[in-house]
Amino acid sequence: MVKQQIDERKLDILKELANIGFGNAVTSLSQMLHEEKISMDVPSAELVYLQDVPELLGGAELPVAGVYIESHGGADLTILFVLSLDSSTNLILTLVPGLAGLNDQMGISVLIEVGNIMTNSYLNALSFMTGLLLIPSPPEIAVDMSGAIISTVIAEKCVLEDEVVLIKTTLKSMQKSIEGHILILPDNRALNTIFTLLGIR
């Protein structure tokens, strides 16, 4: 994979786009959780080595649930919503009390759908801002150590030694003890397309 030509200015622009996109995703989540107040960190956009990403999620061996979609069409991106197992359970129980969390097929379905709606909200916002048609895949879920999930999600597109642009935020619902991360991994062509559309060289 070709090393990314990216500078601070471009990273700032990605952060700004992400702020709006993530804002939409968090708004959707709040609406699904009965207007629960959810705080969101200022997004980060940086060049990272893929193998270092699990550390950013709390450690490669931390068991987590990850729901992700891929977008194709105008730009190829992977969008991933990751939560700890406790947060997953709290989210599931907020929506459907009485389920056995991730041990319940319906619980898994709840998480898939929440992740689906959030990642699509991000995509819808990005589409609106850029005019690109971004066609989402049906969502996938993985419950595993974060290192394993990152490997699986990225496996087809690049190798772990690659340096990639990672756009990220962390969200928290204090009341319901739900905390998670949203990660965006655009591929190089997606970044070039977006910057070209915005008139940035």
Next chain:
Amino acid sequence: MGKRILITDDTAFMRMTLRNVLEKNGYEVVGEAEDGLQAVEMYSSVNPDLVTMDITMPKMDGIEAIKRIMQKDPDAKIIVVSAMGQKALVIEALNSGAKDFIVKPFQPDRIVEALQKVGG
């Protein structure tokens, strides 16, 4: 007697949520399809008055399913309920024959209002 509805969504949780909203509002859910292909088949076998249709699904997406159902029945009353809300695809769904397009997350009132407007 309530109007008969076919629900289409690839997520069990969303099918359950829609069923609850619809039954609470006097509709009869006569079938649940998990993808566009099932929706097209069930439209014939179950003959609903109304259909809710997701867009992003495996095997056959909602736009394709809408086209095929409209081919079978030009009077079919389909409303889209999808997480995907980009303008180009909304327009394509409506041009293919959908009568309304609701973006998730939705308020239950919005679904009921859309169905009532379509003649349910």
